[in-house]
Amino acid sequence: MDFSFSSDQQLLKNSARAFLDEHCKPATVRLLWDDPRGESDTMWKEMAQLGWLGLALPETYGGSGLGMVETAILLEELGRAAYPGPYWPTVLAAGAIEAAGTDAQKKRWLAAIATGDARATLALLDADLDWDPAAMTTRAEKTAKGWALSGTKRFVPWAHVANVLLIPARTPEGPTVFLVDPATAGLTLAPVQGMDLATRWVHLAMDKVAVGPEALLGGPGQAAPLLAGLLRRGAVGAAAEMLGAARRCLDMAVGYAKVREQFGQPIGSFQAIRHKCSEMLLEVENSHSAVYYAAWALDAKAEDAELAASVAKAYVGDASRKVCGEAIQVHGGIGFTWEYDLHIYFKRAKALEPMYGDADYHREQIVRRVAS
Amino acid sequence: MNLNYAPEDREFRAATRRWLETNVPTQDLKTLDERKAWHRKLYEAGYVGMLWPREYGGWGATPMRQAIVQDEMARVSAPPPINGLGIGFIGPTIIVHGTEAQKQRYLKKMLTAEEIWCQLYSEPNAGSDLASLKTRAEDQGDHFLVNGQKIWTSSGPIADWGILLARTDPKVAKHRGISCVLLNMRQSGVEVRPLKQITGSSLFSEVFMTNARAEKSDLIGNVNQGWEIAQTTLGYERGSNSLGRVTRYATAFNQLVKATKELKRGGRPLIDDPAVRAKMGRIYADLEVQRYAALRVLSALQKSDSPGAASSITKLSYTEFEKRYYELALEILGPFGQLMVAREEFEEVDTSSGEPGTFATAFLWSRAGTIYSGSSEIQKNIIGERVLGLPKEVRADRLKA
Numbered sequence: 001m002d003f004s005f006s007s008d009q010q011l012l013k014n015s016a017r018a019f020l021d022e023h024c025k026p027a028t029v030r031l032l033w034d035d036p037r038g039e040s041d042t043m044w045k046e047m048a049q050l051g052w053l054g055l056a057l058p059e060t061y062g063g064s065g066l067g068m069v070e071t072a073i074l075l076e077e078l079g080r081a082a083y084p085g086p087y088w089p090t091v092l093a094a095g096a097i098e099a100a101g102t103d104a105q106k107k108r109w110l111a112a113i114a115t116g117d118a119r120a121t122l123a124l125l126d127a128d129l130d131w132d133p134a135a136m137t138t139r140a141e142k143t144a145k146g147w148a149l150s151g152t153k154r155f156v157p158w159a160h161v162a163n164v165l166l167i168p169a170r171t172p173e174g175p176t177v178f179l180v181d182p183a184t185a186g187l188t189l190a191p192v193q194g195m196d197l198a199t200r201w202v203h204l205a206m207d208k209v210a211v212g213p214e215a216l217l218g219g220p221g222q223a224a225p226l227l228a229g230l231l232r233r234g235a236v237g238a239a240a241e242m243l244g245a246a247r248r249c250l251d252m253a254v255g256y257a258k259v260r261e262q263f264g265q266p267i268g269s270f271q272a273i274r275h276k277c278s279e280m281l282l283e284v285e286n287s288h289s290a291v292y293y294a295a296w297a298l299d300a301k302a303e304d305a306e307l308a309a310s311v312a313k314a315y316v317g318d319a320s321r322k323v324c325g326e327a328i329q330v331h332g333g334i335g336f337t338w339e340y341d342l343h344i345y346f347k348r349a350k351a352l353e354p355m356y357g358d359a360d361y362h363r364e365q366i367v368r369r370v371a372s
Numbered sequence: 373m374n375l376n377y378a379p380e381d382r383e384f385r386a387a388t389r390r391w392l393e394t395n396v397p398t399q400d401l402k403t404l405d406e407r408k409a410w411h412r413k414l415y416e417a418g419y420v421g422m423l424w425p426r427e428y429g430g431w432g433a434t435p436m437r438q439a440i441v442q443d444e445m446a447r448v449s450a451p452p453p454i455n456g457l458g459i460g461f462i463g464p465t466i467i468v469h470g471t472e473a474q475k476q477r478y479l480k481k482m483l484t485a486e487e488i489w490c491q492l493y494s495e496p497n498a499g500s501d502l503a504s505l506k507t508r509a510e511d512q513g514d515h516f517l518v519n520g521q522k523i524w525t526s527s528g529p530i531a532d533w534g535i536l537l538a539r540t541d542p543k544v545a546k547h548r549g550i551s552c553v554l555l556n557m558r559q560s561g562v563e564v565r566p567l568k569q570i571t572g573s574s575l576f577s578e579v580f581m582t583n584a585r586a587e588k589s590d591l592i593g594n595v596n597q598g599w600e601i602a603q604t605t606l607g608y609e610r611g612s613n614s615l616g617r618v619t620r621y622a623t624a625f626n627q628l629v630k631a632t633k634e635l636k637r638g639g640r641p642l643i644d645d646p647a648v649r650a651k652m653g654r655i656y657a658d659l660e661v662q663r664y665a666a667l668r669v670l671s672a673l674q675k676s677d678s679p680g681a682a683s684s685i686t687k688l689s690y691t692e693f694e695k696r697y698y699e700l701a702l703e704i705l706g707p708f709g710q711l712m713v714a715r716e717e718f719e720e721v722d723t724s725s726g727e728p729g730t731f732a733t734a735f736l737w738s739r740a741g742t743i744y745s746g747s748s749e750i751q752k753n754i755i756g757e758r759v760l761g762l763p764k765e766v767r768a769d770r771l772k773a
Contacts, residue, residue: 001381001436002374003671009373069373254760269763271749274756281755282685289664296375311660314653363653370656371629371643 003292009073016077019050024081026341032084033197037161039085047087048116057094061110067299068233072240072291079244082348084198086119086158088237092230093120093166096177100218100226105179109164122166122230123153123204124356131357133168133175133227138206140169140176146212147171149178152205155355159189159202166217167204173221184209196347232306234356235313236294242320243287245349249327250280252342256331273330280326283319290315307369310362317359320349375667381436388444391417396450404530411453411485419445420453421463421483423612428467428479435612435673439666442616446623457526458482458489462535465552469593469601478533478554490531492522492555492579493602500750502537503546503599504769509538509553509586511595516540516553518561518584524744528564528577531557536586537598544596546769552598554590561585571729571736572712614666617690621659621697624734628652628701635706642704651700658697662690681758684751691741692748698735705731 005013023043032038047053056071057063071091078087094113097105097120112118126137138151149169159165165180182189186209192201218226254277257268267273294312297305324346328335335342357365377385395417401407414420422438424430445452453459463482466474481487498505507520518538525534534555541549555562561584566574593601632643632652642648669686702709709731742748756762764770 001377001667001671001674003668004675005373254762257762265766266763268756268760269765271753271765274760274762274765275749275752277760277762278688278752278755281760282689285682285685286661286665286689289668290661292373293375293664293667296373300376302375307660308664311657314657315661360650363650363657366653366656367649370625371632371649371652 003289005069005073009070012070013073013077015050016052016074017080019046020077020081020083024083026082026344029082029084029198029344038198038200039158039161044085044119045116048114052087053090053094053116054110054114056091057098057110057114061098061106062114063110068236068295069292069299072236072295075237075240076244076247076291079241079348079352080248080345082196082198082245082248082344084200086121086161088234088241089121089157089162090119092234092237093122093164095233096122096166096226096230097179097217099229100177100223101179102214104214105217109179112163118163119158119161120164120166121157121159121162122234123156123159123168124227124231124234125154125156127152127154129154131231131361133224133231136168136170136175138167138169140171140178142171143210146210146215147178149180149206149209149211152203154203155192155201156204157202157355158200159204160191160200165204167206168223168227171220173219175223175227176220177217177223177226178211178215179217180209180211180215184211186210194351196351198344198348199351231356232309233298235362236291236298236309238352238356239287239294239312239316240291242316242349242352243284243291245345245352246280246287246316246320246323247284248345249324249342249349250277250284252345253277253280253327253330260332267330276326276330280323283323287316287319307366310357310365310369313357314359314362314366317353317362321353324349375671377436381440384437385440385444388419388441389447391419392444392448392450396448401451407451407454408485410451411455414453415484421459424459424463424479424483425467428463428475429483436670438612439615439670442613443619446616446619449623453485454527455482455485455488457491458487458533462489462491465535465592465601469552471589473589474554474592487532488527488530490525490527490534490557490579492525492534492536494524495521496523500747501769502602503550505537505539505550507536507538507581508542509536509540509551511540514588516551516586516588516591518555518581518586520581522579522581523567523576525564525577525579526575528557528579529566531564533557534579535592537602538586540595540598547599549596550598550602551595552592552601553586554592555581555584555586559584569736570739571733614669614686615663618659618663618666621662621694624697624701624731625656625659628655628704628731631705631708635708648704651704655697655700658693662693665689681754684746684754685759687745688748688751688755691738694738694741698731698738701731702735709735 032040051064052074054063055066055074059065075088090113094110097109109118113120138149138153140147140149149167159182162182165182166177167180168175168177186207188205190203192203194201257273257277258266260267290312294308297308327342328346331342334340395413397410401410411420418431419441421430422433426432459482463479466478482489493502495505495507507522509516509518534557536553536555537550539549540551561582563580565578567576567578568574569576632648633641635642637645665686711730712732757764
């Protein structure tokens with residue numbers, strides 16, 4: 001048994017930290033706040049060159065064939081940098097295409113994603129914001145030439161820059177996923193902006209959006225396991241990103257507590273501050289255990305992989321909110337200002353909290369597994 | 373990262389399970405002699421003193437193996453061995469700092485529980501500030517004359533020997549005038565008075581020493597080196613109970629689930645109440661995180677990365693969790709949660725820190741964990757200073773020193 005990173009995994013972490021420290025500084029994030037796309041194509045291409053976009057894709061498509069642990073290592077670092085861009089939705093969607101796609105679909109998208117020439121995203125939330133795939137309201141009706149999709153999708157991450165959208169819809173056969181070109185007639189994209197200016201969401205309105213039979217990802221009515229898997233994997237990835245944001249906030253709080261003086265002493269010497277920082281570290285370390293256990297369990301197909309994913313999302317969602325919030329408290333007034341960088345990470349953790357199922361949703365999943 | 377158990381550890385777990393199935397006593401162990409006999413059986417099977425070096429009668433096993441044994445014992449609610457403090461840290465202290473004569477005299481009988489040991493550290497006015505202890509040991513040539521009072525002594529009434537911290541030089545700074553010596557508990561100058569806890573039972577004692585005698589040959593290390601010895605001894609049992617503890621939590625959780633199916637609110641089982649489900653989900657997520665953290669500690673010990681001050685994080689984590697856990701459990705159980713004598717199956721739990729009993733017993737015991745072995749506040753000081761590198765606080769006693 002070995003809970004620590006292998007030397008390759010540690011190397012990946014170090015190189016991600018070094019790259020993001022240089023190319024994704026707080027100033028970079030701030031510049032992109034005002035950018036209509038909200039992300040940098042240069043950074044995207046560099047990430048592709050580093051092998052990040054194909055990290056978990058098979059070598060046939062230019063990937064490295066690595067697993068969820070490596071992906072989580074990257075996502076933690078991306079969260080630590082509050083990286084603005086469609087990395088996780090693209091990688092998640094690519095995984096789904098790899099798992100369920102036809103050869104033609106894989107050829108069309110996977111290599112393009114690995115080289116940084118394409119971005120993808122997935123629309124997991126419908127009009128009433130229910131994460132349960134069974135509650136889906138978007139419909140797909142069979143037509144002479146294929147299918148017609150109607151309904152509303154909300155909080156679709158980075159859809160405005162995506163080349164392909166994974167859209168789940170209900171068909172008479174059951175839940176089905178379609179690969180849809182965002183420029184298709186009848187599909188309207190409306191950006192929505194939350195408090196984290198480096199996270200972009202889009203609402204999709206679909207009125208009889210016509211797609212051909214080649215748009216089907218997997219068989220009609222067969223998508224329930226695929227959707228459950230996306231939610232599970234998405235939750236672990238989001239937890240890894242929240243962990244990164246929390247660790248950044250902890251580091252900033254501890255650094256500040258060492259130099260900020262009041263009453264003639266560094267405030268970190270006061271137990272009121274030191275104990276708060278120690279509690280924050282406890283939450284960060286427990287979150288680390290939860291994220292990497294869950295990531296490993298997915299890779300190892302462990303029997304408790306689904307449980308662990310829900311545990312990680314529920315625990316880290318609460319923990320990161322607490323840690324990032326307490327970091328503001330340790331900083332005092334300066335932590336509440338726009339020009340101080342703390343709120344960049346505080347807001348990133350908050351933006352991910354409701355995504356891929358919030359803590360309440362995942363706690364309910366846990367109870368269904370262990371108390372039925 | 374690989375969180376699979378090694379094949380040989382899986383095999384060891386299966387063998388341990390088989391051994392326990394045939395050997396766990398079917399009836400409660402009532403007398404000390406019965407408990408000693410069970411202890412000896414465990415020792416001879418290789419399940420006690422697992423981390424001790426073989427040359428001192430131990431088994432030279434890995435922390436993982438020991439955690440597996442504790443876990444399997446928790447799974448079947450096997451009675452634990454005795455002499456835990458002796459084997460856990462007094463023995464290792466003697467191994468590291470003791471003389472050859474002390475090792476020959478004390479270690480084997482400690483392992484076999486032929487002699488029971490207790491720890492004489494805390495005093496009524498020296499708790500978190502242990503170094504301010506007042507018990508005196510005066511040099512009488514071949515022995516020390518010991519006078520003073522100790523408190524929170526586990527196994528006091530059954531102890532044959534104690535490891536004592538006492539002041540040997542009152543004139544120097546408080547940390548520098550303390551010595552560590554072994555004290556025979558079976559002498560007229562030592563009086564043990566059981567201390568009744570909030571659980572109603574007496575697992576701790578007060579120990580009064582009036583002109584008690586401790587031999588010079590029983591001094592551990594040098595005179596006035598006691599504080600250093602108490603600080604540097606790491607013990608051999610770190611992480612050993614980590615898996616067993618979580619297994620006990622999980623067993624109690626299953627009983628809680630059973631209770632929520634039998635008890636009703638608004639005409640339907642509690643388990644169908646969303647408020648109860650939210651609490652149960654929170655408890656279980658928390659419980660699983662304790663398990664993952666335990667595996668992480670064991671993996672670090674396996675690679676002999678000493679957790680050092682990081683073990684303060686572990687202790688803080690599970691003791692604070694335990695309070696949250698049993699608070700929520702008692703909220704769910706309602707008045708059933710108040711019972712100190714089990715009447716229904718779902719009320720019985722094996723509390724991880726103290727005596728077996730009901731959820732009420734476990735709830736009361738959970739208040740002890742965040743106080744003993746360094747309170748949560750002390751752990752947070754250690755984490756802040758030694759892990760996060762925050763500046764030391766300005767303390768009145770440091771200003772004087």
